[in-house]
Amino acid sequence: MSKEVIVSIFYIILxxxxxxxxxxxxxxxxxxxxxxxxxxxxxxxxxxxxxxKRVIVTLGVYSVLPLGYIIALFASEYFQDVSSLIIDGSLFWRIFFTTSLALPILALYQIRKWIIDDFKYHPIAINLSKFCNNNNRDWKRVASDISTEFRRIDKICVRTNSLIKVIATENWILKVTPFTILIAHQSDASLIVQKADTHQISLETTNETQYLNIAVKSGRQNVESFIIRINATDFKDLEDRIARDITIPPNVKFHKTVVEQFVDVFKETIKSNPRYENREELDQCIGCMQATPNIKLQKLCGDDSGRSDSCMTCYCKPMWCVNCMAKWFASRQESDQQNTWLSSKCTCPMCRSKFCILDVSFLDNVDVEE
Structure with missing residues:
Protein backbone atom coordinates (compact mmCIF):
# COMPACT_ATOMS: atom_id res chain seq x y z
CA MET A 1 0.00 0.00 0.00
CA SER A 2 1.47 3.33 -1.06
CA LYS A 3 2.14 6.18 1.33
CA GLU A 4 -0.46 8.36 -0.38
CA VAL A 5 -3.21 5.77 0.17
CA ILE A 6 -2.28 5.47 3.85
CA VAL A 7 -2.36 9.27 4.22
CA SER A 8 -5.73 9.41 2.47
CA ILE A 9 -7.28 6.71 4.66
CA PHE A 10 -5.90 8.25 7.83
CA TYR A 11 -7.11 11.75 6.91
CA ILE A 12 -10.59 10.54 5.94
CA ILE A 13 -10.94 8.72 9.26
CA LEU A 14 -9.63 11.75 11.17
CA LYS A 53 -19.13 31.23 19.04
CA ARG A 54 -19.22 27.42 18.85
CA VAL A 55 -21.18 27.57 15.58
CA ILE A 56 -18.67 30.04 14.10
CA VAL A 57 -15.68 27.91 15.12
CA THR A 58 -17.38 24.74 13.84
CA LEU A 59 -17.99 26.27 10.42
CA GLY A 60 -14.39 27.46 10.26
CA VAL A 61 -12.95 24.04 11.17
CA TYR A 62 -15.20 22.15 8.75
CA SER A 63 -14.29 24.52 5.90
CA VAL A 64 -10.52 23.89 6.15
CA LEU A 65 -10.73 20.08 6.21
CA PRO A 66 -10.41 19.70 2.39
CA LEU A 67 -7.47 22.11 2.34
CA GLY A 68 -5.89 20.10 5.16
CA TYR A 69 -6.05 17.03 2.93
CA ILE A 70 -4.16 18.85 0.17
CA ILE A 71 -1.51 19.91 2.72
CA ALA A 72 -1.23 16.31 3.92
CA LEU A 73 -0.64 15.15 0.34
CA PHE A 74 2.09 17.75 -0.08
CA ALA A 75 3.66 16.51 3.16
CA SER A 76 3.63 12.97 1.79
CA GLU A 77 5.29 14.30 -1.41
CA TYR A 78 2.40 13.14 -3.58
CA PHE A 79 2.59 16.61 -5.11
CA GLN A 80 5.94 18.37 -5.34
CA ASP A 81 4.53 21.89 -5.32
CA VAL A 82 1.41 23.83 -6.16
CA SER A 83 2.38 24.18 -9.81
CA SER A 84 2.57 20.41 -10.22
CA LEU A 85 -0.96 20.15 -8.83
CA ILE A 86 -2.42 22.89 -11.05
CA ILE A 87 -0.48 22.22 -14.25
CA ASP A 88 0.21 18.49 -14.17
CA GLY A 89 -2.67 17.36 -11.99
CA SER A 90 -5.84 15.83 -13.40
CA LEU A 91 -9.10 17.74 -13.75
CA PHE A 92 -10.35 16.16 -10.52
CA TRP A 93 -7.39 17.46 -8.51
CA ARG A 94 -7.68 20.93 -10.03
CA ILE A 95 -11.35 21.13 -9.09
CA PHE A 96 -10.65 19.70 -5.63
CA PHE A 97 -7.81 22.18 -5.03
CA THR A 98 -9.95 25.11 -6.16
CA THR A 99 -12.81 23.98 -3.96
CA SER A 100 -10.52 23.50 -0.95
CA LEU A 101 -9.39 27.14 -1.33
CA ALA A 102 -12.91 28.45 -1.95
CA LEU A 103 -14.54 26.83 1.10
CA PRO A 104 -12.52 28.75 3.75
CA ILE A 105 -13.09 31.98 1.82
CA LEU A 106 -16.83 31.37 1.68
CA ALA A 107 -16.82 30.40 5.36
CA LEU A 108 -15.03 33.64 6.27
CA TYR A 109 -17.57 35.59 4.23
CA GLN A 110 -20.43 33.85 6.04
CA ILE A 111 -18.82 34.39 9.44
CA ARG A 112 -18.38 38.07 8.65
CA LYS A 113 -22.10 38.33 7.83
CA TRP A 114 -22.90 36.70 11.16
CA ILE A 115 -20.61 38.97 13.16
CA ILE A 116 -21.71 42.33 11.75
CA ASP A 117 -24.37 44.28 13.64
CA ASP A 118 -23.59 42.40 16.86
CA PHE A 119 -24.48 38.88 15.56
CA LYS A 120 -27.94 40.02 14.49
CA TYR A 121 -27.92 37.71 11.44
CA HIS A 122 -26.48 34.67 13.18
CA PRO A 123 -28.89 31.68 12.86
CA ILE A 124 -29.19 31.41 16.65
CA ALA A 125 -29.97 35.13 16.97
CA ILE A 126 -32.55 34.85 14.19
CA ASN A 127 -34.29 31.98 16.01
CA LEU A 128 -34.25 33.91 19.27
CA SER A 129 -35.69 37.06 17.66
CA LYS A 130 -38.87 35.14 16.80
CA PHE A 131 -39.72 35.06 20.51
CA CYS A 132 -39.44 38.81 21.07
CA ASN A 133 -42.72 40.33 22.21
CA ASN A 134 -44.43 43.57 21.15
CA ASN A 135 -42.38 43.74 17.95
CA ASN A 136 -39.25 44.12 20.05
CA ARG A 137 -36.46 42.56 18.01
CA ASP A 138 -33.87 42.69 20.80
CA TRP A 139 -33.01 38.99 20.77
CA LYS A 140 -30.46 39.50 23.55
CA ARG A 141 -33.24 39.78 26.13
CA VAL A 142 -34.48 36.33 25.14
CA ALA A 143 -30.89 35.07 25.16
CA SER A 144 -30.42 36.41 28.68
CA ASP A 145 -33.56 34.63 29.90
CA ILE A 146 -32.43 31.32 28.39
CA SER A 147 -28.89 31.66 29.78
CA THR A 148 -30.30 32.42 33.23
CA GLU A 149 -32.55 29.36 33.20
CA PHE A 150 -29.71 27.16 31.92
CA ARG A 151 -27.63 28.05 34.99
CA ARG A 152 -30.29 26.60 37.26
CA ILE A 153 -29.90 23.04 38.53
CA ASP A 154 -33.44 21.96 37.67
CA LYS A 155 -32.82 21.83 33.91
CA ILE A 156 -32.76 18.56 31.97
CA CYS A 157 -29.92 17.89 29.49
CA VAL A 158 -30.14 14.80 27.30
CA ARG A 159 -27.31 14.16 24.85
CA THR A 160 -28.83 12.20 21.98
CA ASN A 161 -25.48 11.74 20.22
CA SER A 162 -22.06 13.37 20.10
CA LEU A 163 -23.40 16.32 18.05
CA ILE A 164 -26.92 16.93 19.34
CA LYS A 165 -28.37 17.45 22.77
CA VAL A 166 -31.81 18.34 24.04
CA ILE A 167 -32.27 20.79 26.93
CA ALA A 168 -35.45 21.51 28.84
CA THR A 169 -35.46 24.42 31.27
CA GLU A 170 -38.35 25.90 33.20
CA ASN A 171 -39.79 27.64 30.13
CA TRP A 172 -37.77 26.55 27.10
CA ILE A 173 -37.16 23.46 24.99
CA LEU A 174 -33.85 23.61 23.10
CA LYS A 175 -32.27 21.32 20.53
CA VAL A 176 -28.58 22.10 20.13
CA THR A 177 -27.18 21.13 16.71
CA PRO A 178 -23.76 21.81 15.14
CA PHE A 179 -24.90 24.99 13.36
CA THR A 180 -27.88 26.35 15.30
CA ILE A 181 -30.21 25.96 18.26
CA LEU A 182 -33.83 25.05 17.56
CA ILE A 183 -36.10 26.66 20.14
CA ALA A 184 -39.64 26.31 21.46
CA HIS A 185 -41.30 28.04 24.40
CA GLN A 186 -43.21 25.62 26.60
CA SER A 187 -46.21 27.96 26.89
CA ASP A 188 -47.14 27.55 23.23
CA ALA A 189 -45.47 24.27 22.30
CA SER A 190 -47.10 20.91 21.69
CA LEU A 191 -45.12 17.67 21.96
CA ILE A 192 -46.25 14.50 20.20
CA VAL A 193 -44.49 11.14 20.20
CA GLN A 194 -44.35 10.22 16.53
CA LYS A 195 -42.48 6.93 16.57
CA ALA A 196 -40.86 4.40 18.88
CA ASP A 197 -38.23 2.07 17.44
CA THR A 198 -36.45 -0.73 19.28
CA HIS A 199 -32.89 -1.89 18.68
CA GLN A 200 -31.10 -4.92 20.03
CA ILE A 201 -27.94 -3.89 21.86
CA SER A 202 -26.01 -7.07 21.12
CA LEU A 203 -26.53 -10.23 19.11
CA GLU A 204 -25.36 -12.26 22.09
CA THR A 205 -28.00 -10.85 24.48
CA THR A 206 -31.72 -10.14 24.49
CA ASN A 207 -31.23 -6.63 25.89
CA GLU A 208 -32.96 -3.97 23.84
CA THR A 209 -32.94 -0.21 23.79
CA GLN A 210 -35.77 1.93 22.53
CA TYR A 211 -35.72 5.41 21.04
CA LEU A 212 -38.58 7.87 20.75
CA ASN A 213 -39.05 10.51 18.06
CA ILE A 214 -40.91 13.45 19.60
CA ALA A 215 -42.19 16.29 17.42
CA VAL A 216 -42.00 19.72 19.03
CA LYS A 217 -44.34 22.17 17.36
CA SER A 218 -44.57 25.82 18.35
CA GLY A 219 -47.74 27.85 18.10
CA ARG A 220 -45.74 31.00 17.26
CA GLN A 221 -45.60 32.20 13.70
CA ASN A 222 -42.46 31.35 11.69
CA VAL A 223 -41.01 29.21 14.49
CA GLU A 224 -39.62 26.03 13.00
CA SER A 225 -40.89 22.69 14.30
CA PHE A 226 -38.28 20.08 15.11
CA ILE A 227 -37.84 16.46 16.12
CA ILE A 228 -36.05 15.33 19.26
CA ARG A 229 -34.89 11.73 19.44
CA ILE A 230 -34.26 10.39 22.93
CA ASN A 231 -33.77 7.09 24.67
CA ALA A 232 -37.00 5.81 26.20
CA THR A 233 -35.25 5.71 29.59
CA ASP A 234 -34.92 9.52 29.45
CA PHE A 235 -38.59 10.08 28.60
CA LYS A 236 -39.79 10.29 32.21
CA ASP A 237 -37.18 12.92 33.12
CA LEU A 238 -38.17 14.99 30.09
CA GLU A 239 -41.87 14.59 30.83
CA ASP A 240 -41.37 15.75 34.43
CA ARG A 241 -39.56 18.90 33.28
CA ILE A 242 -42.03 19.84 30.53
CA ALA A 243 -44.96 21.90 31.79
CA ARG A 244 -47.25 20.62 29.04
CA ASP A 245 -48.44 17.06 28.48
CA ILE A 246 -46.61 14.98 25.90
CA THR A 247 -49.16 13.36 23.61
CA ILE A 248 -48.66 9.64 23.04
CA PRO A 249 -50.86 8.30 20.19
CA PRO A 250 -52.48 4.88 20.79
CA ASN A 251 -50.43 3.30 17.99
CA VAL A 252 -47.13 4.21 19.67
CA LYS A 253 -46.03 1.68 22.25
CA PHE A 254 -42.80 1.99 24.14
CA HIS A 255 -41.22 -0.01 26.90
CA LYS A 256 -41.08 1.11 30.50
CA THR A 257 -37.93 0.64 32.48
CA VAL A 258 -37.86 -1.86 35.34
CA VAL A 259 -38.03 0.99 37.85
CA GLU A 260 -41.00 2.59 36.07
CA GLN A 261 -42.81 -0.76 36.09
CA PHE A 262 -42.06 -1.14 39.78
CA VAL A 263 -43.39 2.36 40.50
CA ASP A 264 -46.73 1.38 38.91
CA VAL A 265 -46.91 -1.85 40.94
CA PHE A 266 -45.84 -0.02 44.11
CA LYS A 267 -48.63 2.55 43.76
CA GLU A 268 -51.23 -0.10 42.97
CA THR A 269 -50.17 -2.22 45.96
CA ILE A 270 -50.28 0.51 48.61
CA LYS A 271 -53.78 1.56 47.59
CA SER A 272 -55.09 -1.25 49.79
CA ASN A 273 -53.12 -0.02 52.83
CA PRO A 274 -54.91 2.10 55.48
CA ARG A 275 -54.68 5.81 54.84
CA TYR A 276 -52.93 8.29 57.07
CA GLU A 277 -54.94 11.23 58.39
CA ASN A 278 -52.78 14.27 57.82
CA ARG A 279 -53.26 17.59 59.63
CA GLU A 280 -49.87 19.16 58.85
CA GLU A 281 -49.12 21.81 56.26
CA LEU A 282 -47.09 20.23 53.49
CA ASP A 283 -44.30 21.62 51.34
CA GLN A 284 -43.13 20.23 48.03
CA CYS A 285 -41.74 16.70 47.84
CA ILE A 286 -38.06 16.92 48.78
CA GLY A 287 -37.23 14.27 46.19
CA CYS A 288 -38.49 15.94 43.00
CA MET A 289 -39.39 19.42 44.32
CA GLN A 290 -42.43 19.38 42.04
CA ALA A 291 -45.22 17.21 43.46
CA THR A 292 -46.95 17.59 46.82
CA PRO A 293 -46.11 14.87 49.38
CA ASN A 294 -48.87 12.27 49.33
CA ILE A 295 -47.59 9.31 51.38
CA LYS A 296 -46.59 8.64 54.99
CA LEU A 297 -44.57 5.83 56.52
CA GLN A 298 -46.35 4.28 59.50
CA LYS A 299 -45.76 0.85 61.01
CA LEU A 300 -48.72 -1.33 60.05
CA CYS A 301 -47.19 -4.67 59.09
CA GLY A 302 -47.21 -6.22 62.59
CA ASP A 303 -43.52 -7.19 62.43
CA ASP A 304 -42.68 -7.22 66.16
CA SER A 305 -39.89 -9.80 66.13
CA GLY A 306 -37.41 -7.30 67.56
CA ARG A 307 -34.68 -8.36 65.16
CA SER A 308 -32.30 -5.87 63.60
CA ASP A 309 -34.11 -6.09 60.27
CA SER A 310 -37.59 -5.62 61.76
CA CYS A 311 -39.79 -2.78 60.60
CA MET A 312 -39.70 0.28 62.84
CA THR A 313 -41.87 3.30 63.57
CA CYS A 314 -41.06 6.33 61.41
CA TYR A 315 -41.76 9.72 63.01
CA CYS A 316 -40.99 11.83 59.93
CA LYS A 317 -43.80 14.00 58.66
CA PRO A 318 -44.99 13.44 55.06
CA MET A 319 -42.21 14.80 52.85
CA TRP A 320 -42.24 12.50 49.80
CA CYS A 321 -44.52 11.81 46.87
CA VAL A 322 -45.31 8.20 46.00
CA ASN A 323 -43.22 8.25 42.81
CA CYS A 324 -40.06 9.36 44.61
CA MET A 325 -40.61 6.94 47.49
CA ALA A 326 -41.13 4.05 45.07
CA LYS A 327 -37.94 4.95 43.20
CA TRP A 328 -36.08 5.19 46.51
CA PHE A 329 -37.44 1.78 47.54
CA ALA A 330 -36.32 0.25 44.22
CA SER A 331 -32.86 1.84 44.46
CA ARG A 332 -32.21 0.06 47.78
CA GLN A 333 -32.92 -3.42 46.35
CA GLU A 334 -30.71 -5.94 44.60
CA SER A 335 -30.94 -5.20 40.88
CA ASP A 336 -30.73 -8.88 39.92
CA GLN A 337 -33.52 -9.97 42.28
CA GLN A 338 -36.45 -8.02 40.94
CA ASN A 339 -38.97 -10.71 41.87
CA THR A 340 -38.29 -10.07 45.58
CA TRP A 341 -38.53 -6.28 45.56
CA LEU A 342 -42.13 -6.06 46.78
CA SER A 343 -41.48 -8.42 49.69
CA SER A 344 -38.23 -6.70 50.68
CA LYS A 345 -37.62 -3.84 53.09
CA CYS A 346 -36.09 -0.42 52.87
CA THR A 347 -35.04 2.42 55.13
CA CYS A 348 -36.68 5.83 55.43
CA PRO A 349 -34.61 8.33 53.40
CA MET A 350 -34.54 10.67 56.40
CA CYS A 351 -34.47 8.77 59.71
CA ARG A 352 -33.34 5.36 58.36
CA SER A 353 -36.19 3.48 60.04
CA LYS A 354 -36.83 0.18 58.29
CA PHE A 355 -40.19 -0.30 56.58
CA CYS A 356 -41.89 -2.63 54.12
CA ILE A 357 -44.50 -1.92 51.50
CA LEU A 358 -47.30 -2.57 54.04
CA ASP A 359 -46.06 0.44 56.00
CA VAL A 360 -46.62 2.96 53.19
CA SER A 361 -49.93 4.83 53.32
CA PHE A 362 -51.51 7.41 51.10
CA LEU A 363 -52.58 10.59 52.85
CA ASP A 364 -56.29 10.88 53.51
CA ASN A 365 -56.65 13.89 51.19
CA VAL A 366 -55.00 12.25 48.15
CA ASP A 367 -56.80 10.75 45.20
CA VAL A 368 -55.36 7.25 44.81
CA GLU A 369 -56.10 7.26 41.10
CA GLU A 370 -53.35 9.84 40.49
Missing amino acids: SACIIYPPVEFVSAGFTIPCVFSRVLGSEDEDFVSYHI
Missing part, protein backbone atom coordinates in the same frame (compact mmCIF):
# COMPACT_ATOMS: atom_id res chain seq x y z
CA SER A 15 -12.02 14.09 9.36
CA ALA A 16 -14.95 11.77 10.06
CA CYS A 17 -14.03 11.70 13.74
CA ILE A 18 -13.81 15.51 13.83
CA ILE A 19 -17.20 15.92 12.15
CA TYR A 20 -18.90 13.13 14.12
CA PRO A 21 -16.67 12.39 17.12
CA PRO A 22 -16.89 8.86 18.54
CA VAL A 23 -17.01 8.11 22.25
CA GLU A 24 -13.24 7.75 22.42
CA PHE A 25 -12.67 11.25 20.99
CA VAL A 26 -15.27 12.74 23.33
CA SER A 27 -13.69 11.04 26.36
CA ALA A 28 -10.23 12.26 25.33
CA GLY A 29 -11.51 15.82 24.88
CA PHE A 30 -10.65 15.81 21.18
CA THR A 31 -13.76 17.66 20.02
CA ILE A 32 -14.19 21.15 18.62
CA PRO A 33 -15.75 22.59 21.84
CA CYS A 34 -13.00 21.06 23.99
CA VAL A 35 -10.07 22.06 21.76
CA PHE A 36 -11.34 25.65 21.45
CA SER A 37 -12.64 25.91 25.03
CA ARG A 38 -10.55 29.04 25.75
CA VAL A 39 -12.09 30.83 22.80
CA LEU A 40 -15.64 29.69 23.48
CA GLY A 41 -15.73 30.36 27.22
CA SER A 42 -18.13 28.64 29.58
CA GLU A 43 -21.50 27.28 28.52
CA ASP A 44 -22.80 27.63 32.08
CA GLU A 45 -21.87 31.30 32.36
CA ASP A 46 -23.38 32.47 29.06
CA PHE A 47 -25.20 29.69 27.22
CA VAL A 48 -26.25 31.59 24.10
CA SER A 49 -22.95 33.44 23.59
CA TYR A 50 -21.07 30.16 23.98
CA HIS A 51 -23.08 28.45 21.24
CA ILE A 52 -22.92 31.43 18.89
